[in-house]
Amino acid sequence: MSKQLLTIIDYGMGNLHSVAKAFEHVADNFAVEVTDDRDRIAQADHVVLPGVGAIRDCMAEIRRQGVDQVVAENLDSGKPFLGICVGMQALMRHSDENDGIDCLNHFPGQVHQFPKNLTDSRGLPMKVPHMGWNHVHQTVEHPLWHQIESGSRFYFVHSYYAEMHPDYTAGRCEYGTEFSAIIYRDNIFATQFHPEKSHTAGLQLLRNFTQWNGKR
Amino acid sequence: MALAKRIIPCLDVDQGRVVKGVNFVNIRDAGDPVEVAKRYNEQGADEITMLDITATHEGRGTMIDTVKAIAGQVFIPLTVGGGIRTVDDIRTMLNAGADKVSINSAAIFNPDFVKEASARFGAQCIVVAIDAKRVDDHWEIFTHGGRKPTGINAVEWAQKMEANGAGEILLTSMDRDGVKTGFDLALTRAVADAVTIPVIASGGVGELEHLAEGVNQGHADAVLAASIFHFGEFTIQQAKEHMASRQIEMRL
Numbered sequence: 224m225s226k227q228l229l230t231i232i233d234y235g236m237g238n239l240h241s242v243a244k245a246f247e248h249v250a251d252n253f254a255v256e257v258t259d260d261r262d263r264i265a266q267a268d269h270v271v272l273p274g275v276g277a278i279r280d281c282m283a284e285i286r287r288q289g290v291d292q293v294v295a296e297n298l299d300s301g302k303p304f305l306g307i308c309v310g311m312q313a314l315m316r317h318s319d320e321n322d323g324i325d326c327l328n329h330f331p332g333q334v335h336q337f338p339k340n341l342t343d344s345r346g347l348p349m350k351v352p353h354m355g356w357n358h359v360h361q362t363v364e365h366p367l368w369h370q371i372e373s374g375s376r377f378y379f380v381h382s383y384y385a386e387m388h389p390d391y392t393a394g395r396c397e398y399g400t401e402f403s404a405i406i407y408r409d410n411i412f413a414t415q416f417h418p419e420k421s422h423t424a425g426l427q428l429l430r431n432f433t434q435w436n437g438k439r
Numbered sequence: 440m441a442l443a444k445r446i447i448p449c450l451d452v453d454q455g456r457v458v459k460g461v462n463f464v465n466i467r468d469a470g471d472p473v474e475v476a477k478r479y480n481e482q483g484a485d486e487i488t489m490l491d492i493t494a495t496h497e498g499r500g501t502m503i504d505t506v507k508a509i510a511g512q513v514f515i516p517l518t519v520g521g522g523i524r525t526v527d528d529i530r531t532m533l534n535a536g537a538d539k540v541s542i543n544s545a546a547i548f549n550p551d552f553v554k555e556a557s558a559r560f561g562a563q564c565i566v567v568a569i570d571a572k573r574v575d576d577h578w579e580i581f582t583h584g585g586r587k588p589t590g591i592n593a594v595e596w597a598q599k600m601e602a603n604g605a606g607e608i609l610l611t612s613m614d615r616d617g618v619k620t621g622f623d624l625a626l627t628r629a630v631a632d633a634v635t636i637p638v639i640a641s642g643g644v645g646e647l648e649h650l651a652e653g654v655n656q657g658h659a660d661a662v663l664a665a666s667i668f669h670f671g672e673f674t675i676q677q678a679k680e681h682m683a684s685r686q687i688e689m690r691l
Contacts, residue, residue, distance in 0.1 A: 238533045238564070244511050276561030339635065343441065350637045350660055352563060352606060356443045356485060356690040376443065376690045378516060380563045380606070398442055420516050420538060422480070 226254045229433065230267040232293065233259045234284045236274050242307065245419035246271075249426050250433040261293055269433060270297045272413075274309030278334070278383070279321035281309050291327055298329060298411060303437040306413030311406060312385060314413055320383050330406050332386045341399035349399050352382045359394045359404045359416065365439065367393075367412050367431045375424040377404070377416035385415065410437035443690040444654050445485035445661035446678055447518075447639060448668045450475055453492045455501040459617075459666045469669035473508045479668065480513045482675035485690060487513065488541065488609070488663060491521030503535045510536020518566055520609075529556055533564065541609055543568040544582050547589055550603060557604025566639075567605040569593055571626060572613045578626050585613035593626070594633050601634045608634060609663065612642040617666070619645025627657030639663050647678050651685035 229246055231239050239257045246255045256263060264270060272294060274281045285291050294314075297304055306314055318324045318334035326334070341349040361373040384402035387395060393412065396404035406413050412432065418425035450457045450472050457469040469475065476487050487509070491502045499522065506519055519532045520541025529540050546553050546567050557565045570585060571578040571593035578593035597608050610630050612623035622640045631638040640659035644650060644667055653662040667673050676691075683689045 238538065238560075240534055240536050241510060241514075241538060244536060245514055248511070248514070275563060347658060348635065351635055352637070353442065354563075354607065354637050355445050355660070357441070379442075380516075382562075417516075420514060422515050426514055 226252055227268040227433075228263070228266060229253045229255050229269040229271065230264045231255070231257045231271045231273060232264060232290060233257050234281075234288050234290045236276055236281050236284055236309070238275065239273055242271060242273050242419045245426060245429055246433070249430040253433055259288065261289070264293055264297065267302070269303045269305070271305045271307065272310035272313070273307045274313060276309065277321055278309060278312060278318045278324050278326070281313055282324050282326060285313060285327070294327060294329075298409075301410050301437050303432060303435045304411045305432050306406075306411070307419070308381065308415065308417060311413035311415055312383065314406065314411070315385055318383060329411070330385075330388075330391050330408070332388050332391065332403070332406075334383050334385050336383050337399060352380050353384075353398045354380045356421075357396050357398060357416075359396050361394050362389075363393050363407070365393055365407060365412070366435050367428055369427075369431045371424050371427050371431075377414075377418065377421040377425060379416045381415060409439075441688050443485070443688050444659075444682065445639075446650065446675055446682070446689075447486045447488050447661055447663045448479045448484050448675065449641070449663050449665040450487065450489045451492050451665060452489055452502065452505065454498055455505060457669065458492070459669055472505050473512065475669070476509045476513050476517075479675055480515055483679060483690070484515060484675045485661070486516040486518065488518040488520065490541070491519070493521075503531065506532060506535040506537055520566070520568060524552075526556060526559055529560060529564075533560065539564040539566050539607070541566040541568045543570065546600065547580065547582060547591065550599065553600055553603040553605055557606070562604050562606035565605050566607045566609050567597075567600040568609040568611065569597060569600075569630070570611050570613050573623070573626070578629070581613055585616070594629050597630045597634050597638075601636050605636060607637045607639065609639045609641060610659075615643025616641075618643060619666075621645065621649040622653045622657055622659075622662075624652060624657045627653060627659050631658035631660070637661060647673060647681040648685075650678055651682050651687060654682065654687050655685060
Protein backbone atom coordinates (compact mmCIF):
# COMPACT_ATOMS: atom_id res chain seq x y z
CA MET A 224 0.00 0.00 0.00
CA SER A 225 1.33 3.45 -0.84
CA LYS A 226 2.12 5.77 1.98
CA GLN A 227 -0.05 8.69 3.00
CA LEU A 228 1.46 12.15 2.62
CA LEU A 229 2.06 14.55 5.49
CA THR A 230 3.38 17.97 4.52
CA ILE A 231 4.99 20.47 6.84
CA ILE A 232 4.54 23.94 5.37
CA ASP A 233 7.92 25.61 4.88
CA TYR A 234 7.68 29.40 4.75
CA GLY A 235 11.23 30.05 5.88
CA MET A 236 10.47 30.50 9.58
CA GLY A 237 12.32 28.25 11.91
CA ASN A 238 13.46 24.80 12.44
CA LEU A 239 11.23 22.29 10.68
CA HIS A 240 13.72 19.51 10.94
CA SER A 241 12.73 18.35 14.43
CA VAL A 242 9.02 18.33 13.55
CA ALA A 243 9.74 16.16 10.49
CA LYS A 244 11.98 13.78 12.44
CA ALA A 245 9.39 13.32 15.15
CA PHE A 246 6.67 12.45 12.60
CA GLU A 247 9.01 10.02 10.84
CA HIS A 248 9.62 8.39 14.20
CA VAL A 249 5.93 7.82 15.03
CA ALA A 250 4.34 7.15 11.62
CA ASP A 251 6.16 4.90 9.19
CA ASN A 252 3.01 4.67 7.04
CA PHE A 253 3.52 8.35 6.14
CA ALA A 254 5.83 10.08 3.74
CA VAL A 255 6.85 13.27 5.54
CA GLU A 256 7.75 16.28 3.39
CA VAL A 257 8.90 19.74 4.36
CA THR A 258 7.77 21.85 1.41
CA ASP A 259 6.64 25.21 0.12
CA ASP A 260 5.10 23.60 -3.00
CA ARG A 261 1.38 24.40 -3.07
CA ASP A 262 0.56 21.36 -5.18
CA ARG A 263 2.24 19.00 -2.73
CA ILE A 264 0.45 20.65 0.18
CA ALA A 265 -2.85 20.34 -1.72
CA GLN A 266 -2.14 16.63 -2.35
CA ALA A 267 -1.30 15.93 1.28
CA ASP A 268 -3.52 13.87 3.56
CA HIS A 269 -2.35 15.75 6.67
CA VAL A 270 -0.93 19.28 6.91
CA VAL A 271 1.23 20.92 9.59
CA LEU A 272 1.85 24.66 10.05
CA PRO A 273 4.86 25.20 12.35
CA GLY A 274 6.50 28.51 13.20
CA VAL A 275 9.00 30.10 15.53
CA GLY A 276 10.28 33.60 16.07
CA ALA A 277 8.46 36.91 15.98
CA ILE A 278 4.85 37.04 14.76
CA ARG A 279 5.53 40.06 12.54
CA ASP A 280 8.13 38.14 10.52
CA CYS A 281 6.00 34.99 10.42
CA MET A 282 2.90 36.85 9.24
CA ALA A 283 4.91 38.80 6.68
CA GLU A 284 6.26 35.56 5.18
CA ILE A 285 2.86 33.85 5.39
CA ARG A 286 1.30 36.69 3.37
CA ARG A 287 4.23 37.21 0.97
CA GLN A 288 4.34 33.52 0.03
CA GLY A 289 0.57 33.09 -0.16
CA VAL A 290 0.57 30.66 2.77
CA ASP A 291 -2.54 32.45 4.08
CA GLN A 292 -4.47 31.14 1.06
CA VAL A 293 -2.89 27.69 1.31
CA VAL A 294 -3.97 27.52 4.96
CA ALA A 295 -7.51 28.72 4.19
CA GLU A 296 -7.90 26.13 1.41
CA ASN A 297 -6.66 23.38 3.70
CA LEU A 298 -8.98 24.35 6.53
CA ASP A 299 -11.93 24.24 4.10
CA SER A 300 -10.84 20.87 2.71
CA GLY A 301 -11.55 19.12 5.99
CA LYS A 302 -8.07 17.55 6.11
CA PRO A 303 -6.48 17.13 9.52
CA PHE A 304 -4.51 20.32 10.18
CA LEU A 305 -2.00 20.81 13.01
CA GLY A 306 -0.56 24.19 14.04
CA ILE A 307 2.49 24.40 16.32
CA CYS A 308 3.69 27.36 18.45
CA VAL A 309 3.67 30.53 16.32
CA GLY A 310 1.83 28.41 13.72
CA MET A 311 -0.94 28.25 16.33
CA GLN A 312 -0.83 31.94 17.21
CA ALA A 313 -1.01 32.84 13.51
CA LEU A 314 -4.50 31.26 13.39
CA MET A 315 -5.83 33.75 15.94
CA ARG A 316 -7.38 37.11 15.11
CA HIS A 317 -4.70 39.46 16.41
CA SER A 318 -1.46 39.47 18.39
CA ASP A 319 -0.15 42.19 20.71
CA GLU A 320 3.44 41.28 19.71
CA ASN A 321 5.48 43.77 17.63
CA ASP A 322 3.09 46.66 18.53
CA GLY A 323 0.07 44.73 17.23
CA ILE A 324 -0.18 42.39 14.24
CA ASP A 325 -3.31 41.15 12.48
CA CYS A 326 -3.22 37.37 12.13
CA LEU A 327 -5.25 34.92 10.01
CA ASN A 328 -8.48 35.25 12.02
CA HIS A 329 -9.54 31.62 11.91
CA PHE A 330 -10.17 31.91 15.64
CA PRO A 331 -11.70 35.04 17.18
CA GLY A 332 -9.32 35.51 20.14
CA GLN A 333 -6.29 37.65 20.88
CA VAL A 334 -2.65 36.81 21.62
CA HIS A 335 -1.24 38.71 24.63
CA GLN A 336 2.17 39.11 26.26
CA PHE A 337 2.84 37.55 29.67
CA PRO A 338 2.78 40.39 32.22
CA LYS A 339 6.23 41.44 33.46
CA ASN A 340 5.37 41.70 37.15
CA LEU A 341 4.20 38.16 37.93
CA THR A 342 5.74 36.32 40.87
CA ASP A 343 5.84 32.61 41.67
CA SER A 344 4.89 30.80 44.88
CA ARG A 345 8.23 31.84 46.45
CA GLY A 346 7.67 35.48 45.57
CA LEU A 347 10.35 35.46 42.87
CA PRO A 348 9.67 37.16 39.53
CA MET A 349 8.48 34.71 36.87
CA LYS A 350 10.80 34.52 33.90
CA VAL A 351 9.70 35.25 30.34
CA PRO A 352 9.83 33.36 27.97
CA HIS A 353 7.71 30.69 29.62
CA MET A 354 10.28 27.99 28.95
CA GLY A 355 10.08 24.36 30.00
CA TRP A 356 7.65 21.61 30.94
CA ASN A 357 4.21 22.60 32.18
CA HIS A 358 0.89 20.83 32.81
CA VAL A 359 -1.79 20.84 30.13
CA HIS A 360 -5.31 20.22 31.42
CA GLN A 361 -7.70 18.86 28.83
CA THR A 362 -10.92 20.86 28.61
CA VAL A 363 -12.69 18.80 25.93
CA GLU A 364 -12.71 15.22 24.70
CA HIS A 365 -10.85 14.96 21.44
CA PRO A 366 -9.31 12.17 19.32
CA LEU A 367 -5.91 13.85 19.70
CA TRP A 368 -6.04 13.26 23.46
CA HIS A 369 -6.15 9.49 22.94
CA GLN A 370 -3.92 7.77 25.54
CA ILE A 371 -2.70 11.08 26.95
CA GLU A 372 -3.58 11.85 30.55
CA SER A 373 -5.04 15.24 31.39
CA GLY A 374 -2.36 17.19 33.28
CA SER A 375 0.53 15.68 31.31
CA ARG A 376 3.51 17.98 30.93
CA PHE A 377 4.55 19.36 27.55
CA TYR A 378 7.50 21.52 26.51
CA PHE A 379 6.74 25.23 26.02
CA VAL A 380 8.82 28.16 24.91
CA HIS A 381 6.95 31.40 24.25
CA SER A 382 6.49 34.96 25.51
CA TYR A 383 2.96 35.49 24.13
CA TYR A 384 -0.15 33.41 24.71
CA ALA A 385 -3.60 32.88 23.22
CA GLU A 386 -6.40 33.89 25.54
CA MET A 387 -8.83 31.26 26.83
CA HIS A 388 -12.22 30.75 25.24
CA PRO A 389 -14.64 27.88 25.95
CA ASP A 390 -15.55 27.69 22.26
CA TYR A 391 -12.04 26.95 21.04
CA THR A 392 -9.78 25.93 23.97
CA ALA A 393 -9.05 22.16 24.01
CA GLY A 394 -6.44 22.37 26.77
CA ARG A 395 -5.43 25.01 29.27
CA CYS A 396 -2.14 25.83 30.90
CA GLU A 397 -1.24 28.22 33.69
CA TYR A 398 1.79 30.48 33.93
CA GLY A 399 0.84 33.44 36.07
CA THR A 400 -2.35 33.53 34.05
CA GLU A 401 -4.46 30.83 32.40
CA PHE A 402 -4.13 30.54 28.65
CA SER A 403 -5.03 28.28 25.73
CA ALA A 404 -2.41 25.56 25.35
CA ILE A 405 -4.48 24.26 22.45
CA ILE A 406 -7.07 25.76 20.13
CA TYR A 407 -9.34 23.58 18.01
CA ARG A 408 -12.38 23.41 15.80
CA ASP A 409 -13.53 21.01 13.07
CA ASN A 410 -10.36 19.65 11.40
CA ILE A 411 -7.96 22.06 13.18
CA PHE A 412 -5.89 21.32 16.27
CA ALA A 413 -3.13 23.75 17.19
CA THR A 414 -0.72 23.62 20.12
CA GLN A 415 1.21 26.39 21.83
CA PHE A 416 3.71 23.79 23.12
CA HIS A 417 6.10 21.73 21.02
CA PRO A 418 4.80 18.15 20.77
CA GLU A 419 7.92 17.22 18.77
CA LYS A 420 10.00 18.09 21.86
CA SER A 421 7.65 16.71 24.50
CA HIS A 422 8.94 13.15 24.75
CA THR A 423 6.34 10.41 25.27
CA ALA A 424 3.19 12.55 25.54
CA GLY A 425 4.24 14.73 22.62
CA LEU A 426 5.00 11.78 20.36
CA GLN A 427 1.65 10.22 21.29
CA LEU A 428 -0.10 13.43 20.26
CA LEU A 429 1.69 13.41 16.90
CA ARG A 430 0.80 9.73 16.43
CA ASN A 431 -2.84 10.56 17.24
CA PHE A 432 -2.74 13.34 14.66
CA THR A 433 -1.56 10.96 11.93
CA GLN A 434 -4.42 8.60 12.80
CA TRP A 435 -7.07 11.33 12.91
CA ASN A 436 -9.64 11.74 10.14
CA GLY A 437 -10.23 15.42 10.90
CA LYS A 438 -13.58 14.83 12.57
CA ARG A 439 -14.49 14.93 16.23
CA MET B 440 1.05 22.76 39.65
CA ALA B 441 3.43 24.94 37.81
CA LEU B 442 6.27 25.15 35.40
CA ALA B 443 8.91 22.57 36.35
CA LYS B 444 12.53 23.44 37.02
CA ARG B 445 14.75 21.62 34.55
CA ILE B 446 17.66 19.20 34.83
CA ILE B 447 19.99 19.38 31.87
CA PRO B 448 22.75 16.79 31.53
CA CYS B 449 25.69 18.19 29.56
CA LEU B 450 27.79 16.22 27.11
CA ASP B 451 31.25 17.62 26.43
CA VAL B 452 32.11 16.04 23.10
CA ASP B 453 35.62 15.69 21.69
CA GLN B 454 36.29 13.82 18.43
CA GLY B 455 32.88 12.17 18.59
CA ARG B 456 33.22 10.95 22.20
CA VAL B 457 31.77 12.26 25.45
CA VAL B 458 34.57 13.38 27.75
CA LYS B 459 34.77 15.10 31.09
CA GLY B 460 37.87 16.62 32.49
CA VAL B 461 38.44 17.61 36.08
CA ASN B 462 39.65 21.18 35.73
CA PHE B 463 40.32 20.33 32.09
CA VAL B 464 42.98 17.72 32.81
CA ASN B 465 42.66 13.94 33.17
CA ILE B 466 39.93 13.85 30.59
CA ARG B 467 37.91 10.64 31.04
CA ASP B 468 36.05 8.94 28.22
CA ALA B 469 32.33 8.67 29.02
CA GLY B 470 31.03 7.03 25.87
CA ASP B 471 29.26 7.49 22.58
CA PRO B 472 27.20 10.72 22.66
CA VAL B 473 24.18 9.18 20.94
CA GLU B 474 24.02 6.33 23.46
CA VAL B 475 24.57 8.72 26.37
CA ALA B 476 21.85 11.10 25.11
CA LYS B 477 19.39 8.22 24.69
CA ARG B 478 20.12 7.00 28.20
CA TYR B 479 19.47 10.45 29.69
CA ASN B 480 16.31 10.81 27.63
CA GLU B 481 15.01 7.51 29.01
CA GLN B 482 15.91 8.61 32.55
CA GLY B 483 13.73 11.71 32.17
CA ALA B 484 16.19 14.50 31.32
CA ASP B 485 14.29 17.72 30.57
CA GLU B 486 16.75 18.84 27.89
CA ILE B 487 20.20 17.88 26.67
CA THR B 488 23.13 20.20 26.06
CA MET B 489 26.09 19.14 23.96
CA LEU B 490 29.27 21.20 23.84
CA ASP B 491 31.76 20.67 21.05
CA ILE B 492 35.21 21.00 22.60
CA THR B 493 36.98 19.91 19.42
CA ALA B 494 38.72 22.84 17.79
CA THR B 495 39.27 21.21 14.40
CA HIS B 496 37.41 21.38 11.12
CA GLU B 497 37.11 17.58 10.92
CA GLY B 498 35.71 17.50 14.43
CA ARG B 499 32.96 19.86 13.32
CA GLY B 500 31.75 17.41 10.66
CA THR B 501 31.65 14.63 13.26
CA MET B 502 29.66 16.93 15.55
CA ILE B 503 27.04 17.61 12.88
CA ASP B 504 26.59 13.87 12.32
CA THR B 505 26.24 13.39 16.07
CA VAL B 506 23.58 16.11 16.31
CA LYS B 507 21.66 14.49 13.44
CA ALA B 508 21.81 11.07 15.05
CA ILE B 509 20.63 12.36 18.43
CA ALA B 510 17.84 14.48 16.93
CA GLY B 511 16.44 11.42 15.14
CA GLN B 512 16.08 9.48 18.38
CA VAL B 513 15.73 11.90 21.26
CA PHE B 514 12.58 14.03 21.34
CA ILE B 515 13.40 16.59 23.99
CA PRO B 516 15.11 19.96 23.42
CA LEU B 517 18.73 19.75 22.32
CA THR B 518 21.16 22.65 22.73
CA VAL B 519 24.46 22.64 20.86
CA GLY B 520 27.40 24.88 21.72
CA GLY B 521 31.11 25.30 21.09
CA GLY B 522 32.53 27.21 18.15
CA ILE B 523 29.25 28.93 17.17
CA ARG B 524 30.58 32.11 15.51
CA THR B 525 28.40 32.94 12.53
CA VAL B 526 24.78 32.91 11.39
CA ASP B 527 25.78 30.02 9.10
CA ASP B 528 27.07 28.02 12.09
CA ILE B 529 23.68 28.48 13.74
CA ARG B 530 21.75 27.49 10.64
CA THR B 531 23.91 24.38 10.19
CA MET B 532 23.25 23.21 13.74
CA LEU B 533 19.50 23.95 13.60
CA ASN B 534 19.23 22.12 10.27
CA ALA B 535 21.08 19.17 11.78
CA GLY B 536 18.37 18.99 14.45
CA ALA B 537 19.50 21.24 17.32
CA ASP B 538 16.71 23.29 18.92
CA LYS B 539 18.95 25.93 20.46
CA VAL B 540 22.54 27.05 20.08
CA SER B 541 24.79 28.29 22.83
CA ILE B 542 26.95 31.30 21.95
CA ASN B 543 29.97 32.01 24.10
CA SER B 544 33.12 33.82 22.96
CA ALA B 545 31.57 35.10 19.74
CA ALA B 546 29.17 37.19 21.83
CA ILE B 547 32.11 38.81 23.61
CA PHE B 548 34.08 39.57 20.46
CA ASN B 549 30.95 40.82 18.69
CA PRO B 550 27.93 41.57 20.94
CA ASP B 551 25.84 42.45 17.87
CA PHE B 552 26.12 38.81 16.79
CA VAL B 553 23.57 37.89 19.48
CA LYS B 554 21.27 40.64 18.23
CA GLU B 555 21.56 39.40 14.67
CA ALA B 556 21.11 35.75 15.63
CA SER B 557 18.07 36.50 17.78
CA ALA B 558 16.42 38.58 15.04
CA ARG B 559 17.09 35.86 12.48
CA PHE B 560 16.19 32.71 14.39
CA GLY B 561 14.18 33.96 17.38
CA ALA B 562 15.22 34.45 21.00
CA GLN B 563 13.89 31.00 21.90
CA CYS B 564 16.88 29.31 20.30
CA ILE B 565 19.65 31.67 21.41
CA VAL B 566 21.40 30.71 24.65
CA VAL B 567 24.26 32.96 25.74
CA ALA B 568 26.93 31.12 27.71
CA ILE B 569 28.80 33.10 30.36
CA ASP B 570 31.97 31.74 31.98
CA ALA B 571 32.61 33.77 35.11
CA LYS B 572 35.22 33.88 37.87
CA ARG B 573 35.18 35.77 41.11
CA VAL B 574 37.52 38.77 41.10
CA ASP B 575 37.53 40.69 44.41
CA ASP B 576 33.90 41.59 45.18
CA HIS B 577 32.39 40.81 41.79
CA TRP B 578 32.51 38.31 38.91
CA GLU B 579 34.31 38.74 35.64
CA ILE B 580 33.94 36.96 32.33
CA PHE B 581 36.87 34.80 31.27
CA THR B 582 37.53 33.19 27.89
CA HIS B 583 39.83 30.42 26.68
CA GLY B 584 38.72 27.85 29.24
CA GLY B 585 39.00 30.30 32.11
CA ARG B 586 42.53 31.55 31.38
CA LYS B 587 41.88 34.93 29.81
CA PRO B 588 40.17 37.77 31.71
CA THR B 589 38.03 40.19 29.71
CA GLY B 590 37.38 42.81 32.37
CA ILE B 591 33.64 42.43 31.72
CA ASN B 592 31.33 42.31 34.74
CA ALA B 593 29.29 39.09 34.49
CA VAL B 594 26.04 40.48 35.93
CA GLU B 595 26.09 43.54 33.67
CA TRP B 596 26.94 41.32 30.71
CA ALA B 597 23.95 39.06 31.39
CA GLN B 598 21.66 42.11 31.36
CA LYS B 599 23.21 43.34 28.13
CA MET B 600 22.76 39.95 26.48
CA GLU B 601 19.12 39.88 27.56
CA ALA B 602 18.65 43.30 25.94
CA ASN B 603 20.35 41.99 22.78
CA GLY B 604 17.82 39.18 22.47
CA ALA B 605 19.21 36.17 24.35
CA GLY B 606 16.42 33.75 25.30
CA GLU B 607 18.35 32.14 28.12
CA ILE B 608 21.67 32.40 30.02
CA LEU B 609 23.95 29.40 30.64
CA LEU B 610 26.04 30.55 33.59
CA THR B 611 29.20 28.62 34.48
CA SER B 612 31.40 29.33 37.46
CA MET B 613 34.97 28.75 36.29
CA ASP B 614 36.05 28.61 39.94
CA ARG B 615 33.78 25.63 40.53
CA ASP B 616 33.76 23.81 37.19
CA GLY B 617 34.87 20.23 37.73
CA VAL B 618 35.65 20.57 41.44
CA LYS B 619 32.37 19.14 42.78
CA THR B 620 31.92 21.53 45.70
CA GLY B 621 28.59 22.95 44.47
CA PHE B 622 27.51 25.90 42.34
CA ASP B 623 28.77 29.40 43.10
CA LEU B 624 25.40 30.27 44.61
CA ALA B 625 26.11 33.96 45.10
CA LEU B 626 27.02 34.31 41.43
CA THR B 627 23.99 32.30 40.30
CA ARG B 628 21.65 34.38 42.41
CA ALA B 629 23.19 37.69 41.39
CA VAL B 630 22.67 36.88 37.71
CA ALA B 631 19.28 35.14 38.06
CA ASP B 632 17.86 38.10 40.00
CA ALA B 633 19.27 40.63 37.53
CA VAL B 634 17.56 39.31 34.37
CA THR B 635 14.00 38.36 33.42
CA ILE B 636 15.03 35.45 31.14
CA PRO B 637 15.71 31.93 32.47
CA VAL B 638 19.17 31.17 33.91
CA ILE B 639 20.82 27.73 33.85
CA ALA B 640 23.32 27.18 36.68
CA SER B 641 26.47 25.24 35.78
CA GLY B 642 29.80 24.30 37.26
CA GLY B 643 30.56 22.43 40.46
CA VAL B 644 27.85 19.83 41.00
CA GLY B 645 29.20 16.90 43.04
CA GLU B 646 26.09 15.72 44.86
CA LEU B 647 22.33 15.91 44.48
CA GLU B 648 21.85 18.54 47.16
CA HIS B 649 23.93 20.93 45.03
CA LEU B 650 21.24 20.77 42.34
CA ALA B 651 18.53 21.71 44.84
CA GLU B 652 20.66 24.57 46.19
CA GLY B 653 21.05 25.96 42.69
CA VAL B 654 17.30 26.46 42.49
CA ASN B 655 16.38 27.25 46.08
CA GLN B 656 19.34 29.49 46.95
CA GLY B 657 20.72 30.40 43.54
CA HIS B 658 17.27 31.10 42.03
CA ALA B 659 18.23 29.20 38.87
CA ASP B 660 15.49 28.07 36.49
CA ALA B 661 17.47 25.04 35.39
CA VAL B 662 20.55 23.17 36.56
CA LEU B 663 23.21 21.63 34.38
CA ALA B 664 25.59 18.85 35.37
CA ALA B 665 27.85 16.38 33.64
CA SER B 666 30.12 14.11 35.61
CA ILE B 667 27.67 13.05 38.34
CA PHE B 668 25.54 11.47 35.62
CA HIS B 669 28.19 10.22 33.19
CA PHE B 670 29.81 7.65 35.41
CA GLY B 671 26.62 6.24 36.86
CA GLU B 672 26.94 7.89 40.28
CA PHE B 673 23.36 9.11 40.02
CA THR B 674 20.54 8.82 37.52
CA ILE B 675 18.52 11.81 36.32
CA GLN B 676 15.49 10.27 38.04
CA GLN B 677 17.29 10.19 41.40
CA ALA B 678 18.29 13.82 40.93
CA LYS B 679 14.70 14.81 40.17
CA GLU B 680 13.32 12.94 43.15
CA HIS B 681 15.87 14.60 45.40
CA MET B 682 14.97 18.05 44.10
CA ALA B 683 11.25 17.31 44.48
CA SER B 684 11.93 16.36 48.11
CA ARG B 685 13.29 19.89 48.55
CA GLN B 686 9.93 21.38 47.49
CA ILE B 687 11.04 22.05 43.92
CA GLU B 688 8.49 21.55 41.14
CA MET B 689 9.85 18.82 38.85
CA ARG B 690 8.63 16.74 35.91
CA LEU B 691 8.77 13.30 37.53
